[in-house]
Amino acid sequence: MLPPSARTSGRTSDAERTGDHGDFEAVHRCGVLTAESPAGQYKYQDIELAAAHLHGMLDALG
Numbered sequence: 748m749l750p751p752s753a754r755t756s757g758r759t760s761d762a763e764r765t766g767d768h769g770d771f772e773a774v775h776r777c778g779v780l781t782a783e784s785p786a787g788q789y790k791y792q793d794i795e796l797a798a799a800h801l802h803g804m805l806d807a808l809g
Contacts, residue, residue, distance in 0.1 A: 776805050 783798035
């Protein structure tokens with residue numbers, strides 16, 4: 748969601764547009780697990796493999 752100043756002016760900067768999807772420094776384990784399970788259930792193999800890879804990377808970090 749955009750900050751109120753961006754909504755009222757009608758103009759946004761690149762920083763304001765990134766929102767939640769722009770932060771790849773803080774990947775949460777629960778989000779990866781949430782993506783991994785339904786991807787396997789609904790046969791989205793590429794998403795399942797990517798989520799499993801991220802899950803493995805998070806496990807390796809501790």
